[in-house]
Amino acid sequence: MIQDTRLIEIKNVCKRFGETEVLHDVNLYIRKCEFVTLLGPSGCGKTTLLRILGGFEMPTSGEVLFEGKDVTAIPPYKRRINTVFQKYALFNHLNVYDNIAFGLKLKTPEQMGCKSKKEQKEEIHRRVMRMLKLVKMEGYEKRSTNALSGGQQQRIAIARALVNEPEVLLLDEPLGALDLKLRKEMQLELKTMQQQLGITFIYVTHDQEEALTMSDTIAVMNGGRIQQIGDPKGIYDEPKNAFVADFIGESNILDGVMLEDELVKFHGTEFQCVDEGFAPDEPVDVVIRPEDIMIVGADVGMLTGTVESVIFKGVHYEMMVNTGAQRWKVHSTTMQPVGSQVGMTIVPYNIHIMRKQKEA
Secondary structure (H helix, E strand, O other): OOOOOEEEEEEEEEEEEOOEEEEEEEEEEEEOOOEEEEEOOOOOOHHHHHHHHHOOOOOOEEEEEEOOEEOOOOOHHHOOEEEEOOOOOOOOOOEHHHHHHHHHHOOOOHHHOOOOHHHHHHHHHHHHHHHHHHOOOOOOOOOEHHHOOHHHHHHHHHHHHHOOOOOEEEEEOOOOOOOHHHHHHHHHHHHHHHHHHOOEEEEEEOOHHHHHHHOOEEEEEEOOEEEEEEOHHHHHHOOOOHHHHHHOOOOEEEEEEEEEOOEEEEOOEEEEOOOOOOOOOEEEEEEEOHHHOEEEOOOOOOEEEEEEEEEEOOOOEEEEEEOOOOEEEEEEOOOOOOOOEEEEEOOHHHOEEEEOOOOO
8 A cells, every 4th residue: 555655756846958948847756665667758857857856867947855855966876766777787796686785885883883894794585585686696606797688787886876775766668678578577576566565656758558467557658748647547548638648548539529428529520528617619639549439330330341351369359440531549359350341339338528738
């Protein structure tokens, strides 16, 4: 259970590199023991925000609070935060054990709560062995890091960051170099680690599936701004705008007009929906998920089209259906042959209406 306690607050943070503003008035809070993902396309500002949290970059304006105290100007080594980078930055001249122990050996016995060098050495050994067990690398203590696979190196980088017992772990696309099967395995393992340790993870990725799999909270970013914050299900089911709908999952996005409450017109047809609070005849974006379209007989569908392509995706078929005015992506467990005429029906609850985004 996530504690309802704010650990980190980002307040009105802006960041410029020369004339380019990469973060625009970002506000975000992160709770203790929470797995938060900063999700967005390349260049959206997510890594810059992570570096500001870690103390590697200073914001142009705004502040970062840690347990209510301003840490904006505090250097990385004085923050109770550790980072796992995209490139693992392991020390190739040290074996696995010494890589993990490196940060602990730089501390004094007093800093580790030990009374002597001997007691410190024993404490370092205890912590390193615990981390090796946590990342499932027991027995690898004496191995050279050069002899490890990419996935094993990633585990050691995580262990090295966690052994210092930080309150927050920052992860900058740490699974990007792994193959798909290993990446999926590590997603689950990272979430398990975070829950076992009870610390806050802040994770950067452009991979929507990764974010949906691991996160308690997702902050979707684009153009240096946070577009939407919420839990994975809420963001998927109720995207705030067309960008979020398109980036989180797959969507059919159409121009529409909200005629009145619970009535929208798009594709030249009026549809019942469940949305309210729009002005009469207000232009809107209409978002419909591929899995929310039901394939029916051509004579009974709300829309009629021709199947242009069919791809088997394992759990469903992905079909492109051309109605003449629009090409629709449809997911169905039943395959319709290419060239066949089909009807499509959409229930009101699955028609998502959102206001047009204003240009910044």
